[in-house]
Amino acid sequence: MNEILDTMHxxxxxxxxxxxxxxxxxxxxxxxxxxxxAPTAFNIQNWRFLVVRDPAVRAAIKAVAxxxxxxxxxxxxxxxxxxxxxxxxxxxxxxKDAPEAMREKYVSMITQYYENNPAMQRDEAFRSAGMAAxxxxxxxxxxxxxxxxxxxxxxxxxxxxxxxPRDHALVMFVAIGKGMxxxxxxxxxxxxxxxxxxxxx
Ligand SMILES: Cc1cc2nc3c(=O)[nH]c(=O)nc-3n(C[C@H](O)[C@H](O)[C@H](O)COP(=O)(O)O)c2cc1C
Numbered sequence: 001m002n003e004i005l006d007t008m009h010x011x012x013x014x015x016x017x018x019x020x021x022x023x024x025x026x027x028x029x030x031x032x033x034x035x036x037x038a039p040t041a042f043n044i045q046n047w048r049f050l051v052v053r054d055p056a057v058r059a060a061i062k063a064v065a066x067x068x069x070x071x072x073x074x075x076x077x078x079x080x081x082x083x084x085x086x087x088x089x090x091x092x093x094x095x096k097d098a099p100e101a102m103r104e105k106y107v108s109m110i111t112q113y114y115e116n117n118p119a120m121q122r123d124e125a126f127r128s129a130g131m132a133a134x135x136x137x138x139x140x141x142x143x144x145x146x147x148x149x150x151x152x153x154x155x156x157x158x159x160x161x162x163x164x165p166r167d168h169a170l171v172m173f174v175a176i177g178k179g180m181x182x183x184x185x186x187x188x189x190x191x192x193x194x195x196x197x198x199x200x201x
Contacts, residue, residue: 007141014146015184016069017177023075027143031076031176034139038132041124042110043094046086047132050079050162060161065153074175075145079158080133082125085167087114122169129171136174146179 032049040046052058055072062071071077083089091110095103114121137147150173159170 004138007138011137011141012146012179012183012186013148014070014175014177014179015148016179016181017073017075017146017175018180019073021075021178023145023176027145028076028176031136031139031143031145032078034142035132035136038128038135040128040131042106042113044086044091044110044124044128045094046082046084046125047129048081048083048168049132049136050081052077052079052162057161061153061158064157064161065150068150068152070148070150070175070177071173073180074148074177076176078136078174078176079162080129080136080171080174081164081168082129082171083165083168084118084121084125087111087121125169126171129169133172133174136176140174140176145176148175149173150175 028051032051035047035049036045038047052061058072058077061077062068065071087110091107092103094110095106098106114124133149137149140147153173155170158164162170164170
């Protein structure tokens with residue numbers, strides 16, 4: 001197997017992190033920078049990464065997240081969000097490096113696709129941020145860090161705590177740090193045949 005597959009198979013959702021470990025700022029920056037390689041429809045780059053550093057904000061979040069220890073123990077707590085109105089915010093910047101005709105074509109497609117379609121704006125937000133979450137997790141692993149994807153929290157209360165803009169969706173957390181302690185037994189994976197279908201259900 002190659003390194004990417006090894007990393008994918010070795011990854012576990014960590015339940016405890018070394019609270020004493022400090023992640024160098026440049027490492028966090030590099031992990032976030034790598035997460036930006038996650039794909040988005042029309043290259044709209046609608047994911048937003050909120051890094052929660054303030055211990056008081058972490059404590060407030062933990063209190064509405066079943067007191068899960070990862071929230072305070074992790075070295076970096078990333079709140080994955082998506083801007084549901086990214087399509088309308090200067091969309092030319094998503095194609096800034098492309099030739100003008102191509103940029104104009106994409107801006108027009110972006111507008112047609114999302115305008116007056118709030119369900120699509122929200123669905124796409126979750127699709128994009130979900131991909132970015134896994135990209136974050138793989139990038140963290142490349143730097144020797146463990147992760148825990150999390151949605152065990154009260155979405156409304158967390159939105160209030162982090163002052164989530166009204167046009168953003170709160171998708172999930174990715175806690176990143178040095179895993180500690182024994183992992184609980186794994187639930188196991190159901191058989192490939194149970195999840196893979198061909199042509200029609
Ligand atoms: C969307 C999502 C939400 C999750 N929320 C939590 C959580 O709040 N707390 C937690 O400890 N693990 C959480 N997990 C981790 C899962 O429990 C874990 O991925 C699953 O049991 C499989 O284990 P593995 O990731 O170690 O293979 C979450 C995973 C996903 C994808």
